Amino acid sequence: MLRGDITAAIRNAVMNELAEVGYGRLSIEAVARRAGVGKTAVYRRWSNKLEMVLEIVSGVAERSVPMPDTGSFASDLQLLMFVVSKALQHRIASQIIPDLMAEAARNPQIAETLQRALRTHQLTVGEQIVGQAVKRGELPAGADPELAVDLMVGPLYWRLAVSRTPIGDDYVETLAAAVMAALRGSPPAH
């Protein structure tokens, strides 16, 4: 019964408003104003700010990281890091993600949602490609998927979402090579 175009306008307004002012200062009034709709239309769909943001953001976030299976660990790694780097260079995403991450540190509901939408999936992907790599003999048997994820995502996140220094054309490639070396050369965990 709710009109789809209006819902879409609100979703869009929420994302932009989140990017501009952040979760802490996001107000329903501003969202409605920006979407060109009445507050009523918003409250008819979600009962408060938290619920609204969580539903909208997790909807967007879930279609994110792919599960690569290119046949070699090196290219799995490169593909994965390339996708992540693209995502983190998206204007809106690079504003919203750090903001929600910070907010998650003090709001368990946000934390749980992001956990489910991002981190869990990442870890699954990490286990998958590391597992395959070990099977193929490309990595030593004790290779730790959790460490692998930290090494893959950490530098990209730091550089693109936190430090925000622009990267060169071959930065991702260089970084992927470095991660490769780290995982191959590091002793098995424990």
Add this chain to the structure above:
Amino acid sequence: MLRGDITAAIRNAVMNELAEVGYGRLSIEAVARRAGVGKTAVYRRWSNKLEMVLEIVSGVAERSVPMPDTGSFASDLQLLMFVVSKALQHRIASQIIPDLMAEAARNPQIAETLQRALRTHQLTVGEQIVGQAVKRGELPAGADPELAVDLMVGPLYWRLAVSRTPIGDDYVETLAAAVMAALRGSPPAH
């Protein structure tokens, strides 16, 4: 003329308030309330929220990362990462830093302050220890200090401040070894 104990109480209140509600929702009223102080006392010292937060935070942040010179790159690296990991596991810091980082993405003044207080110093340290390592022959000649910093700080930041998964006793050690391998094994930049 301003009473020092009151200034200290306000500084303390700002840090705690920042950790609890974040910059976006931080209000001067709440700071004064928490410090047990009149709003007048706050406005007598700083003229608005931004100025107050910047002055206080950068004061705290500047005495942060040391310049290690242990004689070997491996132990420089380990020391540095240990210090960073300790800092990022501090309850207050691990709440405030991601919050301000996110805020920096939309407020140039915050960005510039953090840049000066953290990133620039980090890069200097990075250049220093990588430079020494190259001189000693521990790293190939083309080793890139910027990449090194991303590899050192990124995973720690991601794991401790973003993902917030607890780390084991030897995690930092393992990570340092991985970074070591990455820097030694990676091709020279360009």
Add this chain to the structure above:
DNA sequence: CGACGACGTGACGGTTGCGTTTCGACGTTC
């Protein structure tokens, strides 16, 4: 055609914070 429901508008009372001002109390300084 008539009922229904979602729509935008605008207003509601209540809360919170802004930055400023006034007040009386207290402690220094001279």
Add this chain to the structure above:
DNA sequence: GAACGTCGAAACGCAACCGTCACGTCGTCG
């Protein structure tokens, strides 16, 4: 002991936003 400046408390007018409600419009379904 008088003058000064900081202190906390409280109030100021103003603005934003909360969540709700009443209204009139419009499109759709039956």
